Amino acid sequence: MRREKDFYFYKAKKEHYPARSVYKLAEAQERCRFLKPGQRVLDLGCHPGSWSLYAAGVVGAKGLVVGIDQHHGAELQQKSGAEIHRLCYDVFSPELVPLLRHRWPGFHVLLSDMAPATTGSQYADHQQSLALCRRALELAGQLLHENGTFYCKLFQGGDCPAFLAECKPLFTTVRVLKPRSSRQESREIFVLGLGYRRPKQQENKE
Numbered sequence: 001m002r003r004e005k006d007f008y009f010y011k012a013k014k015e016h017y018p019a020r021s022v023y024k025l026a027e028a029q030e031r032c033r034f035l036k037p038g039q040r041v042l043d044l045g046c047h048p049g050s051w052s053l054y055a056a057g058v059v060g061a062k063g064l065v066v067g068i069d070q071h072h073g074a075e076l077q078q079k080s081g082a083e084i085h086r087l088c089y090d091v092f093s094p095e096l097v098p099l100l101r102h103r104w105p106g107f108h109v110l111l112s113d114m115a116p117a118t119t120g121s122q123y124a125d126h127q128q129s130l131a132l133c134r135r136a137l138e139l140a141g142q143l144l145h146e147n148g149t150f151y152c153k154l155f156q157g158g159d160c161p162a163f164l165a166e167c168k169p170l171f172t173t174v175r176v177l178k179p180r181s182s183r184q185e186s187r188e189i190f191v192l193g194l195g196y197r198r199p200k201q202q203e204n205k206e
């Protein structure tokens, strides 16, 4: 689908972000203030790097951003903010969690802007997006600190309520956001989980 260069495209260019998608995180942050100085942030599907750059600016020099994407990306140009580590992995790789756990003691915020390659079938795109969201939620269970935040893109479809029902017991608050910068015709929405609560069973196992 051909994309019009709109207000957010030019704003991103002016503000030196590689993609207009940055405002889908920035708007959520302006509304809910979940990114805080000093936090460690895991950014799934980070390429080309706008969310990582934005998060690095908010968490600042004492924080850290780890971006994961199946595509290699060019080094990000940063003037200040947290150090950004980019790792080239498929999020379904079994090596990912041991590697992250070895290098960092968990994360305060897990972001996922992961999107499947769209097929033209709304049903197939929804199911593939849902698989990525479920993997992000699974990784949250393994890597997110108690009381942490989850912010995840989902292509809408019939199984949205089921996914929200899976999120609800794991967070104090679950909200669905549709930022203004997300195109009206796009089926994407964003699920925000605040206050991660590790399930009791999992607590006992660890």
Ligand SMILES: C[S@@+](CC[C@H](N)C(=O)[O-])C[C@H]1O[C@@H](n2cnc3c(N)ncnc32)[C@H](O)[C@@H]1O
Residues within 6 Å of the ligand: 018, 019, 021, 022, 044, 045, 046, 047, 048, 049, 050, 051, 052, 068, 069, 070, 071, 089, 090, 091, 092, 113, 114, 115, 116, 132
């Ligand atoms: C919309 S882009 C992310 C844009 C990014 N948030 C930014 O602002 O620059 C979606 C990304 O998800 C990545 N992705 C999709 N499936 C993935 C997977 N299984 N593992 C890792 N990355 C994946 C894609 O490679 C793509 O770069």
